[in-house]
Amino acid sequence: MSDIKVDPKQYIVNDEPYYQAIADEVELYEAAYNVRMPMMIKGPTGCGKSRFVEYMAWKLGKPLITVACNEDMTASDLIGRFLLDKDGTKWQDGPLTTAARIGAICYLDEIVEARQDTTVVIHPLTDHRRSLPLDKKGELIQAHPDFQLVISYNPGYQSLMKDLKQSTKQRFGGLDFDYPASELEVEIVSKESGVDPVMAEKLVQIAQRARNLKGHGLDEGISTRLLVYAGQLISKGVAPQDACSMTMITPLTDDPDMRDTLHAAVQTFLN
Template sequence: MSETHRDQYLIREEPYYRTVEDEVRLYEAAYAARMPVMLKGPTGCGKSRFVEYMAWRLERPLITVACNEDMTASDLVGRFLLDADGTRWQDGPLTVAARIGAICYLDEVVEARQDTTVVIHPLTDHRRCLPLEKKGELVEAHPDFQIVISYNPGYQSLMKDLKQSTKQRFGALDFSYPGAAIEAEIVAHEGGIERDQADRLVQVAQRSRNLKGHGLDEGMSTRLLVYAAQLMAKGIEPRAAAQMALVRPLTDDPDMRDTLDAAVDTYF
């Protein structure tokens, strides 16, 4: 793989990431050991942004795969394609990452079928290789290669949890929504609003998170708070912004919407 091909996956500008605890130091140590890393936490709490930030900080290319239940092993490793000249092999994102020494980030990995996720096993132990069985090639992982996966453990059924044989190949970092002051700082920065308004949005979100398991599958994420802030920064009235970005995406239940709308009214 050429340097030009590798360069297209580099993060050019520093992504905004607010450190919460010692996750940066822990990840740097894991990367130095080329340890596979698992990021566990609720949706929209900053897992993907953290990976982008670390790839930028370490000056490593990043290849991200959004996992889904229809994804096959061939989608990850590659397949033969037909073109005007006959058949040709096209590497999948996992194979490209292994060849060029990228960080390969499998987002929401439990959404993929278990028979798909097992293809990462040879890359996550001492072998650090990827067999391309259809092509008859064994790809030795580049020394800089690392695999990172993420998922939301609180939102998965037992049928969709990771196998122990997969889990125990990774070091793990727990993510959660940051404390109120830090979350408000993030929302103000990313959304372009005043800190006072960000504080109020965070208070609404905390109300919603207390309802998880009591009518809501998930509370309002930091991502949704940023969306609401961005609408407010564009001149949308706070209550309307909160309804569009916070309440309506979260639930279709009329009673729960009324409850969340009341929380919005309390702070705006």
């Protein structure tokens, strides 16, 4: 029986990701990494959480292994499993195990999507033990000194049925993220999409207007990601009205009144 090997180099972030710091999150994260504190990045969808983690992995020069969590995910999907092929049985590490072995930053994106019985497998890695038992294989892994666990968490999504247990939450330090302040968001949208700052500012103004509707008919505000999408279409020549409808209205709501309200906001700021 043999194990499938991975090359840590494949997880290195080679090119500097563009990340516009919002406050002192870069320094705070570095301090947390220095003591290998597990981190929870909290904030609404599309506000820059994943980009931030990529940037930090690059800045710290550590491999990054990202897992998009979902409710069908099992503990074995994180830890690993035996595979059968023509040469016999092989053990394949899951992403969490690989990260613990090679000293990567393991980013569990949208952790609340995973079932609680899956989430508990991170417990021994997130306290003084820093270990991971591979029960099926009969191996106990001691995490590499560089290993760190990071999770993202959207506070808007959780319900009583779908939330992290306190016993899981209290293993992490946390950083609050939100949509960037106007001037920074204008800069981000302009840099990421190629529209000029004047157009980027209009998009940001529309979003800010719409974000006030959160809780008044909209579940989530228009994210920075959607503004970047709008900008990308506009810089490819799509009419701004159409670009805004496609990216900032249609995906967000099916409610005809809410759509009218959003269309009116788009109209106001594009003129």
